[in-house]
Amino acid sequence: MSGHSKWSTIKREKGAKDAKRGAVFTRLGNLIAIAARGGTDPNMNSTLYMAIEKAKEANMPATNIQRAIDRVSDKNAAVLEEIAYEAMGPGGVGIIIETATDNRNRTFPEVKNAITKNGGRVADAGSVLFQFTRKGVIRVQEVGEDAFLAVLDAGADDAVEEDGELVVYTELKDLAKVRSAIVAAGLTVLGAELQYVPNNLIEVSDVESAQKLIKILDALDDLDDVVNINNNADITADLPE
Numbered sequence: 001m002s003g004h005s006k007w008s009t010i011k012r013e014k015g016a017k018d019a020k021r022g023a024v025f026t027r028l029g030n031l032i033a034i035a036a037r038g039g040t041d042p043n044m045n046s047t048l049y050m051a052i053e054k055a056k057e058a059n060m061p062a063t064n065i066q067r068a069i070d071r072v073s074d075k076n077a078a079v080l081e082e083i084a085y086e087a088m089g090p091g092g093v094g095i096i097i098e099t100a101t102d103n104r105n106r107t108f109p110e111v112k113n114a115i116t117k118n119g120g121r122v123a124d125a126g127s128v129l130f131q132f133t134r135k136g137v138i139r140v141q142e143v144g145e146d147a148f149l150a151v152l153d154a155g156a157d158d159a160v161e162e163d164g165e166l167v168v169y170t171e172l173k174d175l176a177k178v179r180s181a182i183v184a185a186g187l188t189v190l191g192a193e194l195q196y197v198p199n200n201l202i203e204v205s206d207v208e209s210a211q212k213l214i215k216i217l218d219a220l221d222d223l224d225d226v227v228n229i230n231n232n233a234d235i236t237a238d239l240p241e
Contacts, residue, residue: 136175
């Protein structure tokens with residue numbers, strides 16, 4: 001496994017903004033509502049279970065979580081669909097933007113504008129996707145050989161130490177099972193979700209290109225319909241504080 005995109009680390013270091021909490025809850029609610037189509041019992045629907053766990057990590061109130069689940073049976077609720085868009089950023093960096101929307105005619109222009117106004121371009125379907133593999137990704141607080149062996153015993157495919165954490169990779173269908181086994185082994189799970197993991201990372205050492213890329217990612221992250229952003233950049237440029 002080639003490793004995580006560095007954007008996830010940069011994003012975490014920026015910290016959550018209180019002003020965006022409402023938007024975060026909207027995104028998480030959409031993820032839960034979509035997952036609940038496969039069954040409203042999280043014990044029987046691992047995708048819903050993971051969506052709920054992600055919402056809990058963001059301190060989303062239980063009433064909001066239940067309201068999102070209840071949308072499945074609400075005939076008056078807007079129909080959500082999952083759409084992934086592909087884009088190219090500076091330096092040939094590939095970007096996959098996952099959205100959950102009730103109006104694709106609103107979402108696509110917003111996504112396109114966020115990309116093009118900051119120096120990127122929307123790519124043809126499939127032209128970026130092949131550079132990634134859909135995987136379960138679990139962030140574990142503990143590091144070191146003992147933790148590494150424990151996550152492998154829990155059923156993980158691979159794990160790498162990154163920024164003081166252990167990033168664990170699983171097959172799609174094994175994410176919830178491996179997460180539970182890691183917790184049972186006494187390790188601390190910081191987050192778990194499905195991601196498009198890059199097969200290879202593209203180094204971005206030029207400051208200007210790195211800044212443009214981060215502007216694109218920031219602009220996409222500000223869109224309410226965007227639920228996840230994946231890219232294959234290894235940002236090594238010495239960025240100013």
